[in-house]
Amino acid sequence: MSVFNSLIDQPQVVQTLKDAVGSANINEDASQVMTNTWLFTGPAGSGRSNAAIAFAAALVCEKGGCSTCNSCISTILGTHADVELIKTQGLSIKIDEVRELITRASWKPSIANYRIVVIEDADRLTDSAANALLKVIEEPGLRTIWLLCAPTLTDVLPTIRSRCRHLALRTPSTKAITKLLIERDQIETKTAEFVARASGGHIGRARSLALDATARQNRENILRLPLMIKDIASAYKAAQFLVDSAKSEAVADAEEKDQNEISKLKEAWGSTGSKMVTGGSKAIKELEKEQKSRSTRMVRDYLDRALLDLATLYRDIMLVQANSTESLINQDLLEEIKQLAALKSPAKTVEQIDAILKTRRNLAQNAAPLLLIEALMCELR
Numbered sequence: 455m456s457v458f459n460s461l462i463d464q465p466q467v468v469q470t471l472k473d474a475v476g477s478a479n480i481n482e483d484a485s486q487v488m489t490n491t492w493l494f495t496g497p498a499g500s501g502r503s504n505a506a507i508a509f510a511a512a513l514v515c516e517k518g519g520c521s522t523c524n525s526c527i528s529t530i531l532g533t534h535a536d537v538e539l540i541k542t543q544g545l546s547i548k549i550d551e552v553r554e555l556i557t558r559a560s561w562k563p564s565i566a567n568y569r570i571v572v573i574e575d576a577d578r579l580t581d582s583a584a585n586a587l588l589k590v591i592e593e594p595g596l597r598t599i600w601l602l603c604a605p606t607l608t609d610v611l612p613t614i615r616s617r618c619r620h621l622a623l624r625t626p627s628t629k630a631i632t633k634l635l636i637e638r639d640q641i642e643t644k645t646a647e648f649v650a651r652a653s654g655g656h657i658g659r660a661r662s663l664a665l666d667a668t669a670r671q672n673r674e675n676i677l678r679l680p681l682m683i684k685d686i687a688s689a690y691k692a693a694q695f696l697v698d699s700a701k702s703e704a705v706a707d708a709e710e711k712d713q714n715e716i717s718k719l720k721e722a723w724g725s726t727g728s729k730m731v732t733g734g735s736k737a738i739k740e741l742e743k744e745q746k747s748r749s750t751r752m753v754r755d756y757l758d759r760a761l762l763d764l765a766t767l768y769r770d771i772m773l774v775q776a777n778s779t780e781s782l783i784n785q786d787l788l789e790e791i792k793q794l795a796a797l798k799s800p801a802k803t804v805e806q807i808d809a810i811l812k813t814r815r816n817l818a819q820n821a822a823p824l825l826l827i828e829a830l831m832c833e834l835r
């Protein structure tokens with residue numbers, strides 16, 4: 455067994471990482487051969503943070519990433535003393551967080567040969583946070599290794615990426631995801647094939663579609679939206695429906711988390727309810743701000759996924775317009791797809807796919823979600 459087994463369909467990346475671990479272990483003075491800053495890029499769901507964490511485990515494991523020893527397991531669980539995993543649920547990583555991180559990163563490793571910091575969303579570093587980070591990676595401590603993850607190279611400041619060794623993960627093939635779901639999760643072949651195609655190469659999404667009936671139902675509701683758009687009024691209604699479902703899903707997910715965090719924080723400040731010391735109520739305000747930013751991000755992530763689902767529907771419409779019904783993703787909606795295909799020209803379908811992709815890009819730029827989705831639904835009319 456190896457920690458790298460968890461990387462699906464990434465043979466080249468795995469080889470590079472294994473080679474790096476190999477040469478780091480042979481050389482006494484590892485700082486001579488080991489690159490200190492790595493950048494893992496890859497589309498959502500391709501496993502870029504998994505790759506970084508597996509690499510971290512392999513570097514602190516005596517056997518180069520056996521996946522069964524204490525070092526490997528604690529790295530994967532995020533409890534290893536020398537490996538720090540930075541994950542943000544908010545919209546950005548701020549300079550204060552990075553400064554604290556830099557202080558901790560300068561300590562000597564306590565049990566392993568290296569101290570390793572994995573930043574899962576390096577694309578969410580604010581510019582000032584990224585510049586603070588730049589200063590340390592320019593003059594790294596001999597034994598500190600930085601593993602940064604981001605969707606694409608352009609999501610990271612050029613000054614940072616020029617100092618990183620870059621590894622690009624590819625979108626795992628439908629075949630590889632199908633195989634994984636059948637072997638690891640015991641999903642039945644037909645379902646595995648369907649969700650692997652529907653997920654567009656996103657392993658986590660494929661798995662949740664396979665295991666969660668509500669997720670499948672939500673997806674179908676979204677795919678049925680274009681059928682209900684007849685005029686401007688129904689386009690607005692469809693947009694409202696989509697944004698509302700994104701919000702209610704985010705609220706359901708967030709509520710429990712938020713309450714837990716607040717009561718933990720109150721406990722830490724020794725509050726008995728109403729009598730909070732000044733510092734405590736300030737801390738709570740900060741936390742509430744973080745939580746709000748997290749909800750905003752969750753709504754955006756949901757909408758982004760919905761747009762990807764809609765794109766699969768329009769891809770199918772295009773295939774039907776070209777008289778090919780064999781490799782449809784949404785075979786179960788064949789009748790609906792035929793209806794929509796008969797209503798418009800292939801050129802219009804291409805325009806609509808473009809509109810969906812453009813909306814995704816704008817959504818990532820923090821534009822107001824409801825306005826964007828309304829404009830899109832009018833395009834899909």
Ligand SMILES: [Zn+2]
Nearest residue numbers: 515520523526
């Ligand atoms: Zn191990």
